Amino acid sequence: MATALNITGVVSVGGTYTGPTTLNSPVQRINHQLGNLSVGYGTGTGQATQLHDLRYTAGAIGQSVLLSAGSSDTDIYDDALSMTQVKMIVMQNLDAAESITITGDFITAGLGTITSLPIHAGGSLTFISPNGYTVAASSDAITHARGGGSNVYWRLFIVGV
Amino acid sequence: MASTATALDITVGTNVTGSYGKLLSTWFNTATVPATLGASTTYTYGTSAGQANFYAEATASISGGSSIDLYGGLSDAFGQTGNLTVVRELIVVNTSTTAGQNLVLTGNFITAALGTVTNIAVQPGGCVRFSSPTDGYTVTTSTQDTITLTPSSGTLIYKLAVVGTM
Numbered sequence: 001m002a003t004a005l006n007i008t009g010v011v012s013v014g015g016t017y018t019g020p021t022t023l024n025s026p027v028q029r030i031n032h033q034l035g036n037l038s039v040g041y042g043t044g045t046g047q048a049t050q051l052h053d054l055r056y057t058a059g060a061i062g063q064s065v066l067l068s069a070g071s072s073d074t075d076i077y078d079d080a081l082s083m084t085q086v087k088m089i090v091m092q093n094l095d096a097a098e099s100i101t102i103t104g105d106f107i108t109a110g111l112g113t114i115t116s117l118p119i120h121a122g123g124s125l126t127f128i129s130p131n132g133y134t135v136a137a138s139s140d141a142i143t144h145a146r147g148g149g150s151n152v153y154w155r156l157f158i159v160g161v
Numbered sequence: 162m163a164s165t166a167t168a169l170d171i172t173v174g175t176n177v178t179g180s181y182g183k184l185l186s187t188w189f190n191t192a193t194v195p196a197t198l199g200a201s202t203t204y205t206y207g208t209s210a211g212q213a214n215f216y217a218e219a220t221a222s223i224s225g226g227s228s229i230d231l232y233g234g235l236s237d238a239f240g241q242t243g244n245l246t247v248v249r250e251l252i253v254v255n256t257s258t259t260a261g262q263n264l265v266l267t268g269n270f271i272t273a274a275l276g277t278v279t280n281i282a283v284q285p286g287g288c289v290r291f292s293s294p295t296d297g298y299t300v301t302t303s304t305q306d307t308i309t310l311t312p313s314s315g316t317l318i319y320k321l322a323v324v325g326t327m
Contacts (some may be wrong), residue, residue: 004182004183007177008177010175013218015171016168016169018166018167019166019167019239020165028216030216035288079183099296112281115279117276121295122293124292125290128288133282133284
């Protein structure tokens with residue numbers, strides 16, 4: 001089991017947005033940190049103990065990543081995932097043309113009430129919760145399948161307890 | 162509708178930095194690997210893939226269901242009404258610090274455009290981001306254009322940002 005973790009995740013929006021010429025083209029300057037998670041090692045609020053960061057291939061047949069105890073999926077140190085909470089999850093489609101579809105009982109029950117989520121070509125989904133989305137042994141699966149005719153590389157990044 | 166915006170250069174990103182380590186008892190030292198991720202897109206002005214011509218942000222204190230209409234119900238900083246046809250970025254933040262006080266997202270844009278969804282929970286202090294820089298999430302007036310934000314209890318303040326085209 002890992003013994004050290006120090007991770008900061010930020011969802012931000014920045015840049016400029018220029019108004020109509022009829023208003024003399026005023027400029028809105030944007031610089032927001034809308035989501036922010038900073039965790040150290042531990043099991044409390046603002047803490048986490050496990051990181052899973054891996055690229056997968058989504059194929060025609062759905063395949064699952066299991067987050068809870070008994071999982072054969074592991075972290076970088078080859079320790080089995082045994083999460084009870086997810087503090088941050090980023091699912092990033094690395095393909096420029098094809099979408100993928102994400103299902104599985106962690107997605108459908110853990111993040112809300114969801115049947116499926118597509119991740120469009122080049123797109124990503126981010127969920128941050130300092131208190132943690134609950135992972136139960138009975139709802140710990142993230143299942144992925146390609147949306148189109150070609151296999152799709154995608155990245156699953158999870159910080160959990 | 163007011164005149165449209167004339168330029169846009171906006172970067173939206175999810176970025177992670179950090180490290181992840183394990184004490185290796187055999188060698189009595191700690192192995193550490195970097196924990197990094199960058200999922201960012203810079204949008205220029207236009208309506209093609211990777212482009213947008215509308216940006217708006219909203220924040221409000223709500224104690225019951227509050228709806229935002231992406232086709233005619235959201236204005237930008239210049240008072241321009243967004244009749245959006247595509248959303249490329251949607252970010253929603255729940256600023257509550259009360260445990261268990263979720264911000265529940267429903268409405269026909271959430272339930273149909275983002276996937277097959279009944280609701281999405283934004284937990285206290287949390288944030289969700291939906292990014293589709295190439296295809297975008299389709300907005301259809303009346304049938305796929307509403308985001309409804311509802312506290313699971315009490316009163317909370319939400320923040321929302323949208324990048325899209327119209």
